[in-house]
Amino acid sequence: MxxxxxxxxxxxxxxxxxxxxxxxxxxxxxxxxxxxxxxxxxxxxxxxxxxxxxxxxxxxxxxxxxxxxxxxxxxxxxxxxxxxxxxxxxxxxxxxxxxxxxxxxxxxxxxxxxxxxxxxxxxxxxxxxxxxxxxxxxxxxxxxxxxxxxxxxxxxxxxxxxxxxxxxxxxxxxxxxxxxxxxxxxxxxDIHQLVWEKFICNVMCSAPSVAFDCTIGELFNDEDRRIVALGCMLEAYEIGLAKKIAFSFDDAVAYGVKFAADMPNASPSMRLDHLARKRSEIDAINGMVPVLGREMGIKTPYNDTLVALVRAREASFA
The missing domain is CATH 3.40.50.720 (NAD(P)-binding Rossmann-like Domain)
Known part of the structure; x- marks a missing residue:
């Protein structure tokens, strides 16, 4: 070849x-x-x-x-x-x-x-x-x-x-x-570094924006919601470190907060899918975190909870 x-x-x-x-x-x-x-x-x-x-x-x-x-x-x-x-x-x-x-x-x-x-x-x-x-x-x-x-x-x-x-x-x-x-x-x-750096931000914003039905700015302007979003992201980041992903940063929270600050009015595609009552990419985004977590022996309670919530909502979609 x-x-x-x-x-x-x-x-x-x-x-x-x-x-x-x-x-x-x-x-x-x-x-x-x-x-x-x-x-x-x-x-x-x-x-x-x-x-x-x-x-x-x-x-x-x-x-x-x-x-x-x-x-x-x-x-x-x-x-x-x-x-x-x-x-x-x-x-x-x-x-x-x-x-x-x-x-x-x-x-x-x-x-x-x-x-x-x-x-x-x-x-x-x-x-x-x-x-x-x-x-x-x-x-x-x-x-x-x-x-x-x-x-x-x-x-x-x-x-x-x-x-x-x-x-x-x-x-x-x-x-x-x-x-x-x-x-x-x-x-x-090393495209995998970039895939993972986007992935952890998608995890941070996608299912949480569905759970709270809000934009990224609204997600981060509320302290309780912000904790949940960052919790989802940090679970994915820990798995990435365990898989030897060469992230370009050491402070994942600062990276995530800056990402969110750059697009406060945006709604992730997962939220847009739910507003249209369409099934989302939950399996490839937040849903991948529990799967990989089990493989790596890493607990993922934030993503476990939000994935269950998103899937329950999607079960009602035609």
């Missing part, structure tokens, strides 16, 4: 699998950069709108309609693809990987960008992970206004890395694709 990639590909073929809010933003900017861009999603109205009238994208990079995006319902409907970007929710990763595995070429790359942990392991159920990259989207809020219409709030950074670590030619090539499309993208030799 080689980890090299030609740098002379002027028209890369990119497929975004999962055209929700984030995936649609990726597709829009890739298409504007002149890449052969496709989106795959089961939402028929969204695919029809993009295919017929283009993608209406507004927010951080302006307000316009972007054409030239191929919109299909199944991965099997695509032609040859150089880079598949899995942008589904965590519970959609395995299904996307299963479909990609049936048609991908030997030198195709798969980049998966999700909240939480476990995306690489879900993909590994269906394909070797030699050609799989991991990504982290930081400070990148987006929302769906309607079929074919997406708003995005910010575009802080896309971080990517090899599952097994290290810097490779193909990783630098993928980094250059994102950068040329206008993203603040960076390749990292």
């Amino acid at each position: 080689t980890k090299s990639r030609s740098e002379n590909m002027n028209m890369p073929r990119i497929a975004i699998v999962g055209a929700g809010a984030m995936g649609s933003v990726y597709a829009g900017l890739f298409a504007e950069a002149g890449y052969q861009t496709s989106v795959v999603d089961l939402w028929q109205e969204h695919m029809t709108a993009i295919g017929k009238t283009g993608l209406h994208l507004e927010g951080a990079s302006g307000d316009r309609v972007i054409g030239g995006i191929t919109a299909v319902h199944q991965v099997a409907d695509l032609g040859p693809i150089d880079l598949y970007v899995i942008a589904t929710k965590a519970n959609g990763v395995a299904g996307a990987a299963a479909e990609i595995a049936k048609v991908m070429q030997p030198d195709s790359l798969v980049l998966t960008i999700q909240n939480g942990l476990g995306a690489g392991e879900r993909i590994a159920q269906y394909m070797p992970t030699d050609n799989v990259l991991l990504g982290v989207a930081e400070g990148f809020g987006a929302s769906i206004k309607g079929p074919g219409h997406i708003h995005h709030n910010a575009m802080r950074q896309i971080r990517i890395g090899e599952m097994d670590g290290g810097m490779t030619d193909r990783l630098v090539w993928v980094e250059s694709l994102w950068q040329a499309a206008g993203f603040k993208a960076a390749a990292f030799a």
Whole structure:
């Protein structure tokens, strides 16, 4: 297996699998950069709108309609693809990987960008992970206004890395694709550090914001709520230390408090899912903490309690 990639590909073929809010933003900017861009999603109205009238994208990079995006319902409907970007929710990763595995070429790359942990392991159920990259989207809020219409709030950074670590030619090539499309993208030799640093913040904000039905600012402005949020985060941080994650900081509380202070008006996607009475990514975020805690012999009472609460609420959703 080689980890090299030609740098002379002027028209890369990119497929975004999962055209929700984030995936649609990726597709829009890739298409504007002149890449052969496709989106795959089961939402028929969204695919029809993009295919017929283009993608209406507004927010951080302006307000316009972007054409030239191929919109299909199944991965099997695509032609040859150089880079598949899995942008589904965590519970959609395995299904996307299963479909990609049936048609991908030997030198195709798969980049998966999700909240939480476990995306690489879900993909590994269906394909070797030699050609799989991991990504982290930081400070990148987006929302769906309607079929074919997406708003995005910010575009802080896309971080990517090899599952097994290290810097490779193909990783630098993928980094250059994102950068040329206008993203603040960076390749990292240790993507797992970055995945975990985002993970502990997601754990800190996600289930607590659901439990107290509040924004991140409201979560931290109340002392009782703040204790619960930091308790959830510190359980995840302790597990990360036990797993030898090389965090870039020593004071996890200060790191978490600063993260929260930077986005006081934000609602985590888990809370937005519950407001829409949709099942969330609880299993990949707070739900991973008790699982890993049991493996490592670390108690996780804060996350145990909030996971049970979130799952109980979701059991009532249609």
